[in-house]
Amino acid sequence: MNVVVGMSHLRKLSLMSPLQMLHTTKRKLSSVTAKNHASLESLLELVPQTATKFITKNLPAAPVGSRGTFGGTLVAQSLLASLYTVPTNFVPTSLRCYFINGGDPTNMITYQVEKLRDGRNFIHRQIRAYQHNKLIFQSMILFSNQRNSNDAHDSLHHLAHLDNLTPLPPTETHQDAASLYTEKIIKNGNLQRYAHLSERFLDTEHLQRQIDTFETGPMEYQFPKDIFYTQNKQEMLKYYVRIRQPIIQTQDDAAVASETKLITPETDARYNYVAFAYLSDSYLLLTLPYFHELPLYSHNFSVSLDHTVYFHQLPAVNDWIFLRVKSVRSHWDKHLVQGEYYDTRSGDIVASVSQEGLVSYDSEEAIRAKF
Numbered sequence: 001m002n003v004v005v006g007m008s009h010l011r012k013l014s015l016m017s018p019l020q021m022l023h024t025t026k027r028k029l030s031s032v033t034a035k036n037h038a039s040l041e042s043l044l045e046l047v048p049q050t051a052t053k054f055i056t057k058n059l060p061a062a063p064v065g066s067r068g069t070f071g072g073t074l075v076a077q078s079l080l081a082s083l084y085t086v087p088t089n090f091v092p093t094s095l096r097c098y099f100i101n102g103g104d105p106t107n108m109i110t111y112q113v114e115k116l117r118d119g120r121n122f123i124h125r126q127i128r129a130y131q132h133n134k135l136i137f138q139s140m141i142l143f144s145n146q147r148n149s150n151d152a153h154d155s156l157h158h159l160a161h162l163d164n165l166t167p168l169p170p171t172e173t174h175q176d177a178a179s180l181y182t183e184k185i186i187k188n189g190n191l192q193r194y195a196h197l198s199e200r201f202l203d204t205e206h207l208q209r210q211i212d213t214f215e216t217g218p219m220e221y222q223f224p225k226d227i228f229y230t231q232n233k234q235e236m237l238k239y240y241v242r243i244r245q246p247i248i249q250t251q252d253d254a255a256v257a258s259e260t261k262l263i264t265p266e267t268d269a270r271y272n273y274v275a276f277a278y279l280s281d282s283y284l285l286l287t288l289p290y291f292h293e294l295p296l297y298s299h300n301f302s303v304s305l306d307h308t309v310y311f312h313q314l315p316a317v318n319d320w321i322f323l324r325v326k327s328v329r330s331h332w333d334k335h336l337v338q339g340e341y342y343d344t345r346s347g348d349i350v351a352s353v354s355q356e357g358l359v360s361y362d363s364e365e366a367i368r369a370k371f
């Protein structure tokens with residue numbers, strides 16, 4: 001990224017009237033060609049070093065506006081690494097992670113899988129991620145045997161379910177992220193208000209990268225129309241997300257990837273879990289201001305501290321997944337958010353996610369005053 005150009009442009013913009021600024025920004029935006037983002041597979045690809053040690057093939061990128069590696073990359077790669085160490089009939093049941101040190105996007109990550117226990121029904125794995133010989137992340141994953149379905153042990157069967165979901169997000173309430181971001185943040189005189197929250201909103205490269213990510217990144221979102229700034233008290237944020245890259249949903253047993261083969265979106269349906277782990281860290285903490293009727297992106301500092309996923313069934317990530325997020329507790333800059341993810345075809349829950357983050361904001365009054 002050309003930071004020097006970005007900064008000088010930023011200074012020029014700050015001397016302009018809001019109208020000039022908007023026109024200049026629009027011109028700049030249309031002159032920057034959209035970049036094709038790498039596929040999810042290449043973002044997450046691991047090179048096996050030994051049976052339990054893996055190194056990333058590509059650099060672990062930071063999300064737009066962040067300095068450190070995207071947490072979802074670490075969660076997903078730790079799951080991918082552990083999948084190489086369990087038989088193909090085992091699927092993840094739960095996954096608990098801690099983000100210990102910020103990831104360096106300019107260096108490869110080494111994942112070390114520890115085989116804690118191998119049972120008939122359950123397998124336990126612990127995964128540690130290192131950069132510069134420093135521990136940056138740790139996860140613990142429980143796998144269960146999907147072939148071991150004994151009806152006698154299935155009393156009190158229950159799966160949370162939502163009626164009235166449709167395979168396509170409703171257009172009257174939801175809109176694709178790129179056009180919504182353009183409409184609500186870049187256009188309609190709003191950009192200057194956001195620039196009061198962060199100078200990043202005066203940097204056309206930043207705006208373009210955000211739009212590129214929405215348009216061509218690994219995830220596709222349909223957000224509620226008030227997501228960036230709601231003026232109504234909200235208990236839950238409801239949005240839709242899916243993965244762009246095709247991932248197989250079923251496979252016959254003969255074709256299941258053996259432990260020696262690469263686990264990819266084409267070879268192993270369990271890649272849906274990996275992709276879900278990746279998407280489950282996006283637009284979770286970032287949505288906190290929504291619950292306070294404040295504009296998104298009004299934080300001063302934001303990192304996730306931990307992340308937990310309970311998988312209830314294989315998530316079909318190429319279909320729209322309906323997500324309900326709630327804010328459980330905010331206290332001394334520590335914020336806990338929880339999400340329930342539903343399959344929009346069946347209405348059944350596919351996963352539950354909890355995340356605590358360290359996010360600092362100015363006071364509500366100060367944010368409102370500058371916005």
Ligand SMILES: CCCCCCCCCCCCCCCC(=O)SCCNC(=O)CCNC(=O)[C@H](O)C(C)(C)COP(=O)(O)OP(=O)(O)OC[C@H]1O[C@@H](n2cnc3c(N)ncnc32)[C@H](O)[C@@H]1OP(=O)(O)O
Pocket residue numbers: 043061062063064066068069070071072099100101102103213217218281282283285286300301302303304305333358360
């Ligand atoms: C290809 C990719 C596409 C992505 C596709 C689309 C994704 C689209 C979704 C986008 C959404 C993104 C949002 C995802 C969210 C994550 O991904 S965050 C990434 C994962 N989490 C992390 O990396 C956190 C790792 N953990 C840590 O860094 C450390 O454990 C902690 C949390 C900083 C420890 O805190 P601490 O004990 O207070 O640490 P301490 O040693 O006192 O301070 C260390 C540094 O932390 C910083 N710090 C700590 N507290 C504060 C604070 N309140 N204010 C400011 N700085 C602070 C300071 O820099 C401090 O440095 P110094 O001031 O000492 O120089």
